[in-house]
Amino acid sequence: MPFINIKITREGATTEQKAELIKGATDLVVKVLGKNPATTVVLIEEVDTDNWGVGGESITTRRKKGL
Secondary structure (H helix, E strand, C coil): CCEEEEEEECCCCCHHHHHHHHHHHHHHHHHHHCCCHHHCEEEEEEECHHHCEECCEEHHHHHHCCC
């Protein structure tokens, strides 16, 4: 049973966009690995930009700097 964990920043991804991510990730695992879509689990985790860092800075800070 494949388990796919997608992490995105919490910035307003719509329900429709999340549904597309779930379908697309499932379809990819079926196509590439031949897995059963009925047993493929997709989890989307939304993370506040204060809790996501790149290059030693939070995404919130980087966005304020225009990075």
